[in-house]
Amino acid sequence: MSAETLSHDPSASSEPGMGLKDRVGDLPPIVWKLLSFALFFGLWELAGRIPISLAFPPFGDVVVALFGLISSGELIAAYGRTLPPLLIGLSITSVFGVGFGVAMGLSRTSEWALFPPMIILQTAPMAAIIPLITYAYGIGLTAKVIAVVILSLPMVTLNSYNGIRYTSDSLLEMTRSFMGTRRQQVVKIMLPHASGMIFAGLRLGISGGFIGIVLAELLITPTGIGDIISYYRSVARYAEMFAAIFSIIALATLVLTGLQVVERRIFKALGQGSLR
Amino acid sequence: MTSVTAIRMAEPVEVADIIVKAVDISKRYGDGTQALSDVTIEFRRGELTTLLGPSGCGKTTLLKIIAGLLPASGGEVRVDNRTVYGPGPERAFVFQDFALMPWASVLRNVAFGLELRGTPKAEREDIARRYIKSVGLAGAEHKFPSELSGGMRQRAGLARALTVNADVLLMDEPFSAIDEQMRRKLQEDLLELLREEQKSVIFVTHSIEEAVYLSDQVVLLTRNPGRVVKSIRPGFDRGAGPEAVRRDQRYLDAVDDIWSQLKQYLS
Ligand SMILES: Nc1ncnc2c1ncn2[C@@H]1O[C@H](COP(=O)(O)OP(=O)(O)O)[C@@H](O)[C@H]1O
Ligand SMILES: [Mg+2]
Numbered sequence: 001m002s003a004e005t006l007s008h009d010p011s012a013s014s015e016p017g018m019g020l021k022d023r024v025g026d027l028p029p030i031v032w033k034l035l036s037f038a039l040f041f042g043l044w045e046l047a048g049r050i051p052i053s054l055a056f057p058p059f060g061d062v063v064v065a066l067f068g069l070i071s072s073g074e075l076i077a078a079y080g081r082t083l084p085p086l087l088i089g090l091s092i093t094s095v096f097g098v099g100f101g102v103a104m105g106l107s108r109t110s111e112w113a114l115f116p117p118m119i120i121l122q123t124a125p126m127a128a129i130i131p132l133i134t135y136a137y138g139i140g141l142t143a144k145v146i147a148v149v150i151l152s153l154p155m156v157t158l159n160s161y162n163g164i165r166y167t168s169d170s171l172l173e174m175t176r177s178f179m180g181t182r183r184q185q186v187v188k189i190m191l192p193h194a195s196g197m198i199f200a201g202l203r204l205g206i207s208g209g210f211i212g213i214v215l216a217e218l219l220i221t222p223t224g225i226g227d228i229i230s231y232y233r234s235v236a237r238y239a240e241m242f243a244a245i246f247s248i249i250a251l252a253t254l255v256l257t258g259l260q261v262v263e264r265r266i267f268k269a270l271g272q273g274s275l276r
Numbered sequence: 277m278t279s280v281t282a283i284r285m286a287e288p289v290e291v292a293d294i295i296v297k298a299v300d301i302s303k304r305y306g307d308g309t310q311a312l313s314d315v316t317i318e319f320r321r322g323e324l325t326t327l328l329g330p331s332g333c334g335k336t337t338l339l340k341i342i343a344g345l346l347p348a349s350g351g352e353v354r355v356d357n358r359t360v361y362g363p364g365p366e367r368a369f370v371f372q373d374f375a376l377m378p379w380a381s382v383l384r385n386v387a388f389g390l391e392l393r394g395t396p397k398a399e400r401e402d403i404a405r406r407y408i409k410s411v412g413l414a415g416a417e418h419k420f421p422s423e424l425s426g427g428m429r430q431r432a433g434l435a436r437a438l439t440v441n442a443d444v445l446l447m448d449e450p451f452s453a454i455d456e457q458m459r460r461k462l463q464e465d466l467l468e469l470l471r472e473e474q475k476s477v478i479f480v481t482h483s484i485e486e487a488v489y490l491s492d493q494v495v496l497l498t499r500n501p502g503r504v505v506k507s508i509r510p511g512f513d514r515g516a517g518p519e520a521v522r523r524d525q526r527y528l529d530a531v532d533d534i535w536s537q538l539k540q541y542l543s
Contacts (some may be wrong), residue, residue, distance in 0.1 A: 168375075170371055170373050170375045171377060173375070174375035174388075175392065178368070179393070192377070192379050270379045
């Protein structure tokens with residue numbers, strides 16, 4: 001899969017005699033993204049106005065509510081509670097997820113030791129585990145960090161593992177034939193080869209971490225953004241509730257976009273072909 | 277078959293002229309496959325020797341054993357009369373599937389052998405540029421493998437093997453993944469390149485024409501288990517140019533002779 005996903009064939013988009021579809025395809029990607037957002041929010045606005053449900057406000061109301069939450073300081077205070085466990089959890093995941101995954105790809109022993117727990121973590125239903133976490137770690141920061149880690153670590157680990165494990169044998173043999181050391185094999189071949197998969201894992205892991213923190217805040221004790229969501233639901237102020245949900249989705253999107261920028265820089269540094 | 281005399285059997289040569297010698301090599305894979313059985317071949321310095329035989333006869337296995345990439349089950353490989361136990365600086369491999377890093381430019385790929393040896397960046401890129409030019413890839417330094425045709429990729433693979441300044445080039449069906457017209461061009465360019473670079477080449481192919489066209493010596497192998505059937509020295513004059521060579525009676529006779537040899541072993 002490496003060559004196809006990591007490199008982009010530049011000849012594909014520059015064919016002469018292209019149809020309308022191809023020309024539209026030449027728009028900068030940012031235009032596409034904005035168009036798709038506009039369409040989505042437009043539909044939301046429409047659906048809210050019909051209305052399809054009393055609990056489903058139009059997009060405009062949600063934006064107003066969002067500004068209200070920001071100016072009252074409520075939202076910022078909430079993120080002050082939500083972000084620390086999320087950031088701690090995601091940092092743990094980035095370091096240990098990639099570390100475990102690479103170790104599993106390189107050594108039989110760590111593969112043997114780590115593979116089963118990762119699969120168990122990945123398949124375990126979160127809602128069933130959270131009571132267990134609160135039982136063991138209470139309702140504080142630790143419990144929330146653990147929730148984030150549980151929902152993000154396995155994906156990062158397993159992706160990194162697969163990226164390392166499925167390194168092309170012929171590239172490894174090539175390195176050997178030019179008398180490369182094991183260390184050079186790992187650093188110059190395996191890690192670059194796996195980097196696409198590692199980043200894919202990090203993207204999944206970050207999404208998982210966001211799910212983890214919101215679930216923890218809803219299920220353990222209502223704090224932070226989870227508190228805003230459950231409070232406004234209970235008083236039936238749905239615009240505020242949606243504004244809170246919207247804000248966390250927007251934040252997740254921003255973080256993922258930031259990661260993509262980092263990823264592109266790294267690929268470039270590797271001497272990688274341009275990924276659009 | 278009137279000019280059979282032109283096809284001489286390999287004669288004993290002085291030890292100094294032998295750059296690589298495979299002695300009684302056998303290889304049994306873990307699953308019990310006997311890939312090679314008592315293979316002994318002498319490769320002369322400055323010559324191009326092909327290993328020719330049907331697929332599955334152990335050509336790749338033998339080449340990788342000579343490269344030190346694969347341990348033999350029996351026998352030994354001698355380079356310059358010294359037994360070798362792994363890859364070495366005097367041998368460089370050209371891979372059938374090119375083995376280029378898709379994330380690296382042609383320049384970095386070609387310089388990679390030197391990069392692994394710790395040659396400073398400026399120096400290795402200088403050398404790489406020189407060989408990129410001599411294999412006919414000038415201008416493609418900053419392209420990526422995905423932007424190159426098969427022929428160009430193998431030129432890069434060849435350039436990488438040349439940069440490390442090894443005496444022996446080991447080429448495993450280097451042109452078999454490349455279309456016919458381009459393959460002929462690559463064959464001609466390889467011969468031309470070898471006139472300038474003093475290399476000994478061990479070249480694996482399953483094409484009789486390719487073997488005869490390129491080789492000073494053709495070693496016929498057959499399978500189950502892989503062993504040497506015969507060694508042939510076509511011995512025609514290449515000075516006349518590629519078209520003339522392909523019409524040369526000795527070239528045609530060598531092709532016929534090899535075909536009649538191999539035919540017996542195909543069931
Ligand atoms: N890694 C391996 N494990 C087991 N058998 C192998 C392996 N590699 C090659 N073989 C077998 O060894 C024989 C020779 O293979 P190979 O050297 O690839 O032949 P060739 O290059 O002439 O086609 C074949 O029968 C092949 O199936
Ligand atoms: Mg082969």
